[in-house]
Amino acid sequence: MFSKVSGPVRLADRVAVILAEEIESGRLAEGDKLPTEVALVKQLGVSRTVVREAVSRLRNAGLVEARQGLGVFVMPRRTRPLDLGAEAADTRSKVLQIVEVRRAMEGEAASLAAARATSGDLARMRQALDAIDAAVAAGGDGADEDLAFHWSIAESTGNAVMVSTVRYLGEVLRSGIRVTRANEARRGDFFEAVRQEHHAILAAIEVGDAEAARTAARLHLKHAASRLQDADDGFWTETEDIAVDIAVDLDAAP
Template sequence: MLSKLTGPVRLADRVAAMLSEEIESGRLAEGDKLPTEVQLVKQLGVSRTVVREAISRLRNAGLVEPRQGLGVYVMPRRTRPLDLEAADTKAKVLQIVEVRRAMEGEAAFLAATRATPEDLARMRQALAAIDAAVAAGEEGADEDLAFHRSIAESTGNTVLVSTVRYLGEVLRSGIRVTRANEARRHDFFEAVRQEHHAILAAIEAGDAEAARAAARRHLKHAAGRLQEADDRFWTEAEELDVDLDATP
């Protein structure tokens, strides 16, 4: 029997970690069926949303497999998923930015030499979607991630695309925190918009070096903007209910 969880901070993380430990320890073995959503809600004392998010993280880590109409089952053991733990939200988000800087710089470089007119159209649509989301009073995290994904997809490198998808939710979480920070100041917000358009302009021009530099500069500035955030912001970020330890 699983114990109830209490506390407001990142409950989905804790549920996912608890279930992952059950699987890693062998208490839930290959082929075992997880407790139902209703059972987990009752046993853990959390909401259905938290349970669903936790199961989604386990699924994308390759630990479980939902089967239509049957339930969620433990998958055969494979290479251990990436350990994405960090000391705290600030450290984790800054580490995410470092990873993004390396990965997205190369993605932009390749995109500049390989993107098709259709790829470029998707990138432009993604940037327009960010503006639309912001105009509607939303943070635009999903739209921001879609822009960066469109760049990766335009490379035609299936390993890169799979990596971006694997890290998608943790990247989304980092983007959500950075955008929450940037939304506090108009100059931050406008800087991000200009940086995004600079990346796209370089890709459209077919200038691989400029595209790489623009992408890396964007992430360098993102880290700098986060470093400027005060302790109050980071305390609030802990309560954003973002997923900092899982993949989509």
């Protein structure tokens, strides 16, 4: 039924795409049982771990459900998750595309924040930057704290649609930030550059300079992309273990 899977991208991603295509095309219809794990391993030429991870992704996407003792079955068709990166199969492409989207969105958010942020908003931004430093000092990657900083900027815009959009893309942004911070952690100058870029964004927002805030935010993401593009193949091989999931569940969105 299936051809063997190989190639440079994460095998679980490729298997998930193959199975999802079978479901979306109707070749695997509502109520159909997926081939057994053993059968998929044999047909696709991958390990059981790969098959389990791929099926787990389909479950999270609401495409299939596991029935104890019976197997895995195709779910009734409903509003499907929005796949924001079907064509970006490898981690490098996914993360760079996330950075491009962030550059457009966060530049405008910073600009609005400069015009609208309250003293309370500014305090939360400062706390978020302090939290990044504390997380890194404690041996963490600071990804959640980094996201919190950008989230605090979005909240300070007073734009409910922008806030909802950032919340909607929360896990997409989080996974992208995890990879960018893993790259930046490899070199002390990278870490310090990111720290300075964050503080430049905050400084522009604090003085109410909308254009400077937009420029600082966009420059931060431009530099993030450059740092990623300079990363060697060894880094990208290591980051295959960091799941970069750019599918958004429409039913779970605010």
